[in-house]
Amino acid sequence: MSELLHFAEHTLQEVALIIMACVYTVRVFWLLRFKAGKERQPATGAADTTPRKGILYSWANIVMPWGMESTRTKPLMYIQFVIFHVGVTTAIIMSFVIPYLPKLMESNGVVLFFQITTGAAFIIAVLRIIRRVSGPVLRAISTPDDYFSLILLTAWFAFAFLAAPNNSAAGETNLLVYFFLTAFFLIYVPFSKISHYLYYPFTRYYFGKSMGFRGVYPIRRG
Amino acid sequence: MGKAWDSVAFIPYAEDNLDYLPGTQASFTENSMSKERSHKATKVLERLSKKLNRQVVGSLVACVHCGMCTDSCHYVQTNPDDPTYAPAYKADRLRKIFKKHHDWTGRVIPWWVGAKSVWTDEDLEELKDIAFGKCTNCRRCSINCPMGVDFATFNRMTRGLLVSVGVMPEGVSVVSKDQWEIGNQMGVLKEDYVDTLEWMAEELQGELEDDSDMIPIDKMDAEVVYSINPREAKYDPRTIADAAKIFHFAGENWTMPSEGWDMTNFGLFSGDDDLGGAVAKRLFDKVIELRGKKLVISECGHGYRSTRCEGPNWAGMDIPFEMESSVDTMLRYVKEGRIKVDKSRNKTPVTFHDSCNNARSCGLFEEPRELLNLVCENFTEMYPNRAENYCCTGGGGAMSMSEYTPRRLKSGKVKADQLKATKTEIVVTSCHNCVDGLNDVIRHYKLGMEVTQLVNLVANALVIPAKIIPVSIPDEVLVLAGKKILVVDDEPDILTFFSTVFEDNGATVFTATDGDEAIKLAMAEKPDLVTLDISMPGKDGGKVFEELRTNAETSTVKVCIITGRPELRKLIYDRKVQPPEGYLDKPVDEDTLMLNVRKVLELA
Known part of the structure; x- marks a missing residue:
């Protein structure tokens, strides 16, 4: 392993992680600086609905495609969402496994797992680019950050797929690109739309709390 | 936040030349360097800083532009080729401004994240067209957003920002003025209102051959203080008479206030929290003055939401009495046996339309169904329903904005299809806005349906005790003879x-x-x-x-x-x-x- 690859797998990642943690902390404090709106009125809706249930339902929405019409009626979109985010998760995990648990990567099964998840995510990411470019609504609402983030993630999935065998002896390019991209993401993410996962718990918490308090969540259909 | 704003006020146009959007860049370049931000735009930005809370900021920063909300909007479904109706697009009109002034990436590299300030009165007019003319604040996109972005809430905030500088549809201005100055949103004068109550009371006395006080006004220490929508006093006093009949036969100790009786609140639609607070407080204070035990809100979606839910927040009051919808009241009377109903008197097939404010913002959807099944023989669900129902098209104050009527009626196709699929003849709703909105849709799409409210059905199903014999007025009486x-x-x-x-x-x-x-x-x-x-x-x-x-x-x-x-x-x-x-x-x-x-x- 070259010094550059060692630097990319360790020092670079650690520095990037520290930067990300600092920026995220600042971001969370920034959000918390805004006063939370408070509800004065007594609860409405069915007696068995509560803010707590509303919050849990709201958070769990992500794993309940039947919970929202938008996901219930578009199962393929939901499957794409799952594959894409599983790909992100495994690509992140791989960035820790390779430098800190390299023996795991000697298993063909583990490599195959990382390749299947990141490879599938790559395909979905390409589909998402096509959808964003070809759909009039998505085109109208997209910013350069939206395109850049998606294209970069697509490239990251591709290099994660290629780097999964973790065979530096056969060439370090794929591993280098993968780790440099990972580090770039760690620093870039807090400033981009990809930071949405940081806000997700907050937005869904407050929305779920309000909807639970008012008896709307959990959603009932008849 | 105020300090943050101070640093961006009165910056010349040139700052926004970075905007990446084609078209706007040119226009800004043409006007650049010499102009300053308009007074109204300045005030909007100042007020935005003060109005932001954690929930709204969360919704402003969390959108990932995934487009999942798009198809949930009835405007989108009827304008599939126009992306400007998409909830995310509409939300971005305020999000751009927020990013420009409150988000770090938007401040440093605005073009990268689509951040853009508001500079001219024309910019505000464009914002008005979106906030008032392309959204009824029905909140359907909010419950369909995977991220929990509550667009309807900050669209209402956008409306409030615009209203604070006088940028609003004429109808909103007129109705708000009436509610501020006269005390109700339809400008019903006190004498006309009291006259209508007395007229209805006399009609009931005649109909029931009973001289008791059918509509007690300003009675102290009543169990129930009944508040109504001014539309009832002005256009549909039959609903007041029907409610009075129900209270009478339930043996309720009730009253209606002579002032402060309007439970509607245009502050909900205009986004004006000051108006919202003043109107709610007027009603709350009246109930306190009368020492009422419970405030019953007649069937009205926005009235229920703004009085029962938002009113205490806007007025900053902790309410010392109970509040409930008249739907709950009627249901309780039937369940407790205080009134007897005969469902065979309502044989015509009916469906039920959930008001967005009742169902999607207050969780009031099972009670009206329970009551409907008690007073009607043939109830058919409309799909989708409850919190997933579509707007009647008249929500968010849309009925008072006649300049947007063509858009509204076009968007009504979704509702028309829903209604048609039920194959019923009557649509029941617990909302006066919905009554008007649905009537418009039914007429426009020639559905030949009738719209009614639960109070009318309950009154029709009432089993009147035998000793009271209603006097029927022969159909052949020509009331306008000689006129x-x-x-x-x-x-x-x-x-x-x-x-x-x-x-x-x-x-x-x-x-x-x-x-x-x-x-x-x-x-x-x-x-x-x-x-x-x-x-x-x-x-x-x-x-x-x-x-x-x-x-x-x-x-x-x-x-x-x-x-x-x-x-x-x-x-x-x-x-x-x-x-x-x-x-x-x-x-x-x-x-x-x-x-x-x-x-x-x-x-x-």
């Missing part, structure tokens, strides 16, 4: 409709399609009543009205204004002559028309 009515309107359909209704009730009818002809006929025939449209070619209704009032021969002729453009009301009411005896908004149905004409002509 001369002049109908003035430039729409042939309206002329035919009104003439037929009046003639069927015994009146002699004259018609005029323009102002000059109307004045000539009024002079020649001396009618008992003139029904007068405002918007007409040539001499408009305002001028005709003034001429009628100032001419000695016609000054005492009673006038009822009937217009499809309520924002033009000031053409009538701003004149220095005695106001008209009646006022109605189009569309108007036969019952409402006759009720109001009888009231104007003081006929029993």
